[in-house]
Amino acid sequence: MKADNPKQTARCPHCGNTAAHEIKLYHSCSEVSYCHDDDSEYDLDILYYAATCGTCSGLSLYCTAFGEEPVLEDACLLWPVKSMLDKRVPAAVAECYLQAARVKHADPSAFAVMIRRALEALCSDLGAKKGNLHRRLAALVAQQKLPSILADMTSVLQAMGNAGAHGDTRSVRWSNVDDIDRFFRAVVEYVYVAPARLAEFKERLGRLGTCSARQLDAPHPPSQNPTMSKPNPALTEMK
Numbered sequence: 463m464k465a466d467n468p469k470q471t472a473r474c475p476h477c478g479n480t481a482a483h484e485i486k487l488y489h490s491c492s493e494v495s496y497c498h499d500d501d502s503e504y505d506l507d508i509l510y511y512a513a514t515c516g517t518c519s520g521l522s523l524y525c526t527a528f529g530e531e532p533v534l535e536d537a538c539l540l541w542p543v544k545s546m547l548d549k550r551v552p553a554a555v556a557e558c559y560l561q562a563a564r565v566k567h568a569d570p571s572a573f574a575v576m577i578r579r580a581l582e583a584l585c586s587d588l589g590a591k592k593g594n595l596h597r598r599l600a601a602l603v604a605q606q607k608l609p610s611i612l613a614d615m616t617s618v619l620q621a622m623g624n625a626g627a628h629g630d631t632r633s634v635r636w637s638n639v640d641d642i643d644r645f646f647r648a649v650v651e652y653v654y655v656a657p658a659r660l661a662e663f664k665e666r667l668g669r670l671g672t673c674s675a676r677q678l679d680a681p682h683p684p685s686q687n688p689t690m691s692k693p694n695p696a697l698t699e700m701k
């Protein structure tokens with residue numbers, strides 16, 4: 463089965479091109495997993511495979527359930543992880559980020575501009591729809607939807623996006639690209655992924671009858687979190 467389909471067309475997570483890929487390596491194994499409904503243990507048969515891009519020669523690692531056809535477009539991409547956002551991220555934000563990822567290795571200024579758009583989409587999704595990005599971010603901090611430490615990051619991303627949009631190539635360098643990427647992903651992790659994972663965890667605990675689920679539902683006053691006590695001064699100082 464595996465050797466019959468070694469070449470496929472798929473979007474490359476390295477260069478962003480839709481290009482011919484060649485599957486170079488297969489590995490199947492059985493791994494222990496756990497049922498979320500009753501906590502029972504079972505063996506999960508997985509097929510791993512590595513593919514190289516015909517355009518940039520980048521190597522990517524995928525997996526799928528053993529027995530399924532190894533179709534790159536449908537498989538779970540394990541590496542590289544930087545072009546993916548968690549499935550819990552809203553489509554509008556994820557689409558902006560995907561557009562940014564496509565130019566990440568080609569144009570640092572365009573990447574910064576696209577990330578700025580992704581931030582705008584994030585603000586809209588969280589209900590901050592009025593004003594410029596600076597005001598929208600400040601509103602999210604005031605509403606305690608974004609903590610100060612992440613607001614610092616978003617301030618930097620906004621400044622980078624502005625520099626990219628104005629063609630100031632001195633301000634957006636190749637060495638900035640990975641930092642911009644990491645900062646944006648940290649914001650997304652805080653806003654969307656961590657709360658969703660906590661909710662899912664609590665739901666599973668409740669289904670299993672674990673008393674900890676009730677304990678996790680206990681309210682925590684926002685004022686106990688020092689990072690969310692005040693609007694970020696850096697935001698109020700930006701012009």
Ligand SMILES: [Zn+2]
Nearest residue numbers: 474477515518
């Ligand atoms: Zn490629």
